[in-house]
Amino acid sequence: MAPKHQAPRGTRDLLPDETARWRWVEDRARGVLERYGYGEIRTPMFEDFELFARTSGESSDVVQKEMYRFKDLGDRDLALRPEFTAGVMRAYLEHGLGGRTRVHRLWSAGPVFRYGRPQKGRWRQFSQINCELIGSPAPGADVEVITLFVDLYQAWGFRDLTVLVNSVGQPASRRAYGEALRQWLAPVHERLGADSRQRLVSNPLRVLDTKDEAEHALFRELGAMPRLLDHVDAEDRAHWDAVLAGLDDAGIAYEVDHGLVRGLDYYTRTAFEVHDRSLGAQSALGGGGRYDGLIELLDGPPTPGVGFAIGLDRVLLVLEERGLATGGGEVVCVVAMDGTRAAAGALVRELRREFTVEHDVETRGFGAQMKAAGKSGARFLVIVGEEEWAHGRVALKDSKLGTQETVTRAELADRLRARVTRTEDRP
Numbered sequence: 313m314a315p316k317h318q319a320p321r322g323t324r325d326l327l328p329d330e331t332a333r334w335r336w337v338e339d340r341a342r343g344v345l346e347r348y349g350y351g352e353i354r355t356p357m358f359e360d361f362e363l364f365a366r367t368s369g370e371s372s373d374v375v376q377k378e379m380y381r382f383k384d385l386g387d388r389d390l391a392l393r394p395e396f397t398a399g400v401m402r403a404y405l406e407h408g409l410g411g412r413t414r415v416h417r418l419w420s421a422g423p424v425f426r427y428g429r430p431q432k433g434r435w436r437q438f439s440q441i442n443c444e445l446i447g448s449p450a451p452g453a454d455v456e457v458i459t460l461f462v463d464l465y466q467a468w469g470f471r472d473l474t475v476l477v478n479s480v481g482q483p484a485s486r487r488a489y490g491e492a493l494r495q496w497l498a499p500v501h502e503r504l505g506a507d508s509r510q511r512l513v514s515n516p517l518r519v520l521d522t523k524d525e526a527e528h529a530l531f532r533e534l535g536a537m538p539r540l541l542d543h544v545d546a547e548d549r550a551h552w553d554a555v556l557a558g559l560d561d562a563g564i565a566y567e568v569d570h571g572l573v574r575g576l577d578y579y580t581r582t583a584f585e586v587h588d589r590s591l592g593a594q595s596a597l598g599g600g601g602r603y604d605g606l607i608e609l610l611d612g613p614p615t616p617g618v619g620f621a622i623g624l625d626r627v628l629l630v631l632e633e634r635g636l637a638t639g640g641g642e643v644v645c646v647v648a649m650d651g652t653r654a655a656a657g658a659l660v661r662e663l664r665r666e667f668t669v670e671h672d673v674e675t676r677g678f679g680a681q682m683k684a685a686g687k688s689g690a691r692f693l694v695i696v697g698e699e700e701w702a703h704g705r706v707a708l709k710d711s712k713l714g715t716q717e718t719v720t721r722a723e724l725a726d727r728l729r730a731r732v733t734r735t736e737d738r739p
């Protein structure tokens with residue numbers, strides 16, 4: 313019988329094996345972020361609902377359908393964060409960071425919440441790594457951020473990623489483009505779903521973001537889609553050209569995707585995403601872009617910014633499917649005999665200062681311990697036999713190399729140190 317309580321729909325538990333893989337992914341990312349000079353910022357998991365409503369855009373799915381909005385006992389209108397950017401900008405203004413140094417590089421990681429229909433790659437509680445470079449309008453900032461984005465995936469073992477890029481212009485050019493989209497879609501207007509028809513009025517770009525395959529088929533029927541890039545002004549065009557040139561110089565593989573619009577409304581100029589087809593409908597592994605009007609929208613001074621978020625659950629899903637991110641470090645299993653239990657106990661404690669060590673706590677017989685060690689998948693087996701121990705020695709078996717040798721107690725740690733592949737060393 314299923315237990316009465318289960319994790320809420322769209323959430324899940326990470327058991328130790330999985331957590332080990334997550335930690336590996338997070339640790340790798342932390343190293344890259346530190347080397348890029350990003351500082352970690354931790355903001356609350358909930359904020360005023362109004363903060364998200366203002367920044368994500370009233371017509372976005374995130375605000376319209378996906379917010380975990382609630383009243384607390386003090387009748388405050390709050391929401392669990394559906395993303396990091398809004399909270400990070402709030403904190404940037406609240407702490408007057410703009411007045412200290414001009415450019416800030418900030419990253420965060422942790423759970424975010426969106427009420428969507430759970431499916432492969434889509435959870436209601438999921439985790440993001442989020443990066444923001446605040447204070448620079450220069451195309452070089454976009455290039456750095458996209459380079460960091462790609463380097464994070466590289467550090468996790470992804471190869472041959474292609475970044476999709478587009479320019480989403482400015483509110484004025486988007487309005488002009490919206491008009492062009494309305495005209496383009498007019499012949500199929502009656503065949504669009506209710507959601508898209510509504511969006512055609514409130515925010516036509518959102519129509520391109522539809523998850524409905526039938527609508528994408530309609531778009532293909534219509535042929536050449538108007539391009540936002542044809543509507544951007546000269547400055548935006550120059551910025552775009554400079555970003556692409558910078559990506560070329562950096563050797564970043566990208567593809568221009570004229571249909572790329574982001575799910576949040578605050579973007580200006582550069583927008584980018586990476587996808588992995590193995591994920592099916594929820595294929596975005598991460599995305600971001602420039603948001604030059606966002607801080608002003610929060611009543612701050614005009615401050616440009618560019619950033620991205622990576623969905624860690626999807627990254628882990630792909631890595632697990634490909635057998636990458638294998639998780640915890642290598643384990644040493646110490647097996648004792650009746651006469652060496654106390655000595656083995658002391659040895660275990662000593663080794664645990666440096667290595668991951670398992671041993672029996674139930675005074676089971678030698679045979680049972682050996683069987684358990686075999687099952688545990690530990691790479692190293694240290695057998696503290698009575699006779700060898702009397703001569704200050706133990707047997708060391710290495711299942712990876714297929715070797716067995718007798719080493720002195722003093723040599724043991726050195727020998728293990730030379731062979732253990734640590735989690736952080738893995739390619």
Ligand code: HAM
Pocket residue numbers: 394395396397426428433434435436438439440442443444575576596597598599600601603618619620621622623624625626
């Ligand atoms: P976003 O595209 O909404 O951007 O989300 C980033 C990533 O989060 C997606 O590419 C996807 O991998 C993951 N994700 C989104 N929804 C789900 C879900 N329901 N389940 C699992 N993973 C999901 C942002 O959030 C922006 N704040 C990024 C940004 C930062 N732009 C500028 N700065």
